[in-house]
Amino acid sequence: MERTSTRGRGVALGAALLVLAVLVAACGSRLPEEVLAEIDGERAGATSGSEGVAGSDGELVAAEPGAVEGGAAGSGPDAGAAPTAGGGPAGGGAEAPVPGAAAGCKGGATDVGVTADEIKVAAIVTASGPLPGATEGAFRGASAYFAKVNAAGGVCGRKVTLLKGDDGLDPQRARGEFLRLEPGVLGFVGGYAVADSGYADLVGSTGVPYLGTFVDPAGREAPNVFPRSRKGVAHTGPFVWFRRQHPDVDKAAFLFADVGGVRGNTPTAREAMKKAGYSLVYDSGAQATAPDFTAEVINMQRAGAEMVYLFAFEVNMHVRLARNMRQQNYEPPVKLANIGYNSKLVELLGELSNGWSNHLDHLPMLNEDEPARSPALAEFLTWNERVYPGAQIDLFPVNGWGAAALFTEALAAVGPDVTRERLQSALEAITSGDGGGIRAPFNPSTGDTEGCFVIAQVQGERWVRQHPAQGYECDLGESFQFG
Numbered sequence: 001m002e003r004t005s006t007r008g009r010g011v012a013l014g015a016a017l018l019v020l021a022v023l024v025a026a027c028g029s030r031l032p033e034e035v036l037a038e039i040d041g042e043r044a045g046a047t048s049g050s051e052g053v054a055g056s057d058g059e060l061v062a063a064e065p066g067a068v069e070g071g072a073a074g075s076g077p078d079a080g081a082a083p084t085a086g087g088g089p090a091g092g093g094a095e096a097p098v099p100g101a102a103a104g105c106k107g108g109a110t111d112v113g114v115t116a117d118e119i120k121v122a123a124i125v126t127a128s129g130p131l132p133g134a135t136e137g138a139f140r141g142a143s144a145y146f147a148k149v150n151a152a153g154g155v156c157g158r159k160v161t162l163l164k165g166d167d168g169l170d171p172q173r174a175r176g177e178f179l180r181l182e183p184g185v186l187g188f189v190g191g192y193a194v195a196d197s198g199y200a201d202l203v204g205s206t207g208v209p210y211l212g213t214f215v216d217p218a219g220r221e222a223p224n225v226f227p228r229s230r231k232g233v234a235h236t237g238p239f240v241w242f243r244r245q246h247p248d249v250d251k252a253a254f255l256f257a258d259v260g261g262v263r264g265n266t267p268t269a270r271e272a273m274k275k276a277g278y279s280l281v282y283d284s285g286a287q288a289t290a291p292d293f294t295a296e297v298i299n300m301q302r303a304g305a306e307m308v309y310l311f312a313f314e315v316n317m318h319v320r321l322a323r324n325m326r327q328q329n330y331e332p333p334v335k336l337a338n339i340g341y342n343s344k345l346v347e348l349l350g351e352l353s354n355g356w357s358n359h360l361d362h363l364p365m366l367n368e369d370e371p372a373r374s375p376a377l378a379e380f381l382t383w384n385e386r387v388y389p390g391a392q393i394d395l396f397p398v399n400g401w402g403a404a405a406l407f408t409e410a411l412a413a414v415g416p417d418v419t420r421e422r423l424q425s426a427l428e429a430i431t432s433g434d435g436g437g438i439r440a441p442f443n444p445s446t447g448d449t450e451g452c453f454v455i456a457q458v459q460g461e462r463w464v465r466q467h468p469a470q471g472y473e474c475d476l477g478e479s480f481q482f483g
Contacts, residue, residue, distance in 0.1 A: 105156040107416030113186035114418050119155070121407070122163040122181040123190035123212065123400065124199075129169030130289055131314060133392075135192040138212065139164050140391055141400025142190025144383040145408070145436060155411045156418075162189065162404075171198030178202050187423060188212060189407045190400035194261060209423050211403040215261035226406065226427050227444040234268045235451040237477030238359035239276035241467060242307070242334055242455075249333050252278040253305035255296060255321075257312040258285025269311050269338065271482040281305050286321075288314065293321045297328045307334035314339070315394075318356075319348045326352055341366065342394030346461050357457040357466060361449075362398045362439045364456045366463045373470060376437025402435030406444055409433075440472050450474045 106116070113120035123142055126134040139162070146160040154160065165181050167174035178199035181188075188203075191212035200219035203210050207224050214220045220229050243250075252273060256266050263285065273280065282303040286296055300308060308325075310318060318340050325331070334357070341358035343366055363377050364370055371378040384397055391397075410426035411418065433444045440452035452472035456463050467473055 105416040107156055107158070107418060110417050111186060111419040113184055114158070117158055118161055119158045119411070119418065120161045120163060120185045121187050121189040122165055122185045123188060124165035124167055124174060124177050124181070124193040124196070125191065126169055126194040127164070127166040129167075131169065131316075134169070134194055134314060135396050137392060137394055137396030138190050138192035138400035138403075140384065140388045141380075141397030141402075142404040143400070144380075144387045144397070145401045145404035147387050148379070148383050149404075149408055155408060156416045158418075160408075165191075165193075167193040167195040167198065169195055171195040174198035175202070182206055182208055186418065186420060187407070190403045192396060192399060194259075197261065207420065207424075209407075209420055209427065211407050211427075213399050213403075215265075217264050224424055227433065227442060227447060229447040232267075232481055232483040233479055234272040234275070234482060235449075235477055235479045236272045236276045237451050237473065238336075238453050238455065239273050239278065240477040241453075241473070242336065242357075243277050246307075246333050249306040250277060250279050251281045251304050252307040252309060252334075253282040253300040253303065253332075254280050254284075254309050254311065255282075255300075255313070256285050256310075257288050257314065257317065259288055262312045266311055267483060269309070273309065275480060276477070278307065286313075286317065288317060290317075291320070292324060293317075294324045294328065296321070297324045297330050300332075301328065301330050306332050307336065308332050310337040310340065312339060313337060315342055315344050315348065318345060322349055322352050322356070331355075339395060341456055341463065343392050344394075346458055346463070351461060353458040353461060355458065357455060360395075360454045360456060361452065362395065362435060362454075364454055364463060364465060365393060365398070365438065367456065367465060368462070374438070380436065380438050398435065398438060402433070402439055405436030406430065406433055440474070451477060451479055 107114075109115045123139045125136050125139045127136040127139070143162050146162055149155060150159045163181055163185065165174075165177035167177060174193055174195040175198035179202070182202070185208075187209035189211045191210065192215075194215060196214055196219055197216040200214070200216045200222075203214075203219055203225060204222035210222070210225045211227075214225055217231075219225065220231075254266075254270055254273065256262055270280065270283070282300050282305050284296060284299070286293060310321070313321065318337060335355055336357050336359070338359065340356055341360060341364065345356070346353045363374055365377055365381060371381055380398075380401055381393070384391065384393060384401075406427070409430060410423055413426040413429070414422045428445050431443050431445055433442050434440070435442075440449065442449040452474040454468070454472055455466040457466045458464075
């Protein structure tokens with residue numbers, strides 16, 4: 001992996017993920033105990049049911065045996081069983097080996113969700129509701145990785161089947177989905193549910209291995225959630241870089257999607273901006289489904305904000321704001337977002353997308369020249385396109401791919417006798433990760449990172465690298481404890 005520095009730093013992985021990728025839609029706060037009890041009473045004993053995979057509505061649908069052309073099992077992008085066959089990456093070249101895929105080991109039905117030929121796992125995402133498809137990419141990314149694993153023979157002779165749950169942007173439905181899926185799977189892999197507050201307590205109480213991004217801060221506290229995170233730690237690197245590029249710009253507007261899960265995670269970015277020397281002259285939440293942000297734009301102008309930072313603005317929110325900024329002739333020198341780097345922003349905004357920047361903790365997969373420099377990135381793009389042709393590429397598939405890579409590494413370390421407890425122990429022993437070769441280095445068992453980042457910007461209606469020229473910037477800024 002290319003990096004500009006090897007100097008280590010301790011900064012929360014959860015903070016890094018959430019500074020770069022928090023949600024996009026309306027989730028509620030934690031449910032009251034009486035509501036939790038009522039839902040549990042209705043759903044207790046629910047299982048994943050018959051053999052199959054989860055469709056876009058969260059219900060199980062039958063998976064077609066074998067593989068279709070291009071390597072995808074099932075029918076269409078909602079099929080949850082990871083493909084079992086397929087060729088190598090487009091354009092030729094050898095694929096990266098899958099840990100444990102050819103280990104020659106063979107086991108039986110050793111735990112829930114495990115048979116001699118298959119391991120079932122699940123991912124709960126936000127696929128429907130007021131903002132359909134909000135985080136569905138995380139499921140796609142994990143599914144694409146398991147397609148690669150299964151094409152190489154699985155792990156110890158077992159294929160991995162990924163079931164899909166859909167919270168519908170509703171904490172009660174999220175809880176029901178967890179109760180439906182958990183009794184029939186070895187673990188959860190690739191989850192990114194906006195309304196995960198609905199089952200945060202169940203993850204800890206069941207002890208089921210959970211590999212994914214937890215939005216509700218309470219959910220990240222369970223010892224069975226990976227990658228782990230450190231509370232109240234931030235890193236200033238990206239903001240220090242922008243301060244150096246624009247030394248006369250110190251008045252900033254901090255605008256975030258005003259929903260429960262997002263609001264709870266804003267301090268990490270806000271405190272890092274202040275530490276880097278920005279004065280927050282405007283700090284406000286915006287409704288995710290608001291049709292217009294003109295009032296916000298006018299307020300930022302009046303406050304004299306020379307930098308606009310969008311925290312957790314889903315692409316359609318971003319597009320509406322950018323158009324309102326043009327209508328009000330508001331063009332600050334620095335326009336920065338944390339989840340704006342996706343394949344749809346330029347398509348939807350056209351020339352209005354020029355000048356918008358994004359800080360990343362993963363390789364900029366949308367930049368035309370990046371896959372040629374990174375075989376792992378080329379493989380990520382190949383398998384995502386093969387399994388979900390034309391689907392949006394952004395940080396959510398990156399997260400799902402990385403979670404599946406971590407799970408596969410732990411599974412290979414366990415060997416044929418797979419249990420939840422053994423998987424948990426194997427995950428705790430993994431002290432170095434890179435998200436399947438496409439993320440900056442981190443320690444999954446502690447949440448430590450090195451504060452590495454990449455800056456990308458839209459220029460000439462296409463994403464390009466701003467900094468560094470290749471690899472990651474790991475030597476700028478500082479980590480610090482706040483709160």
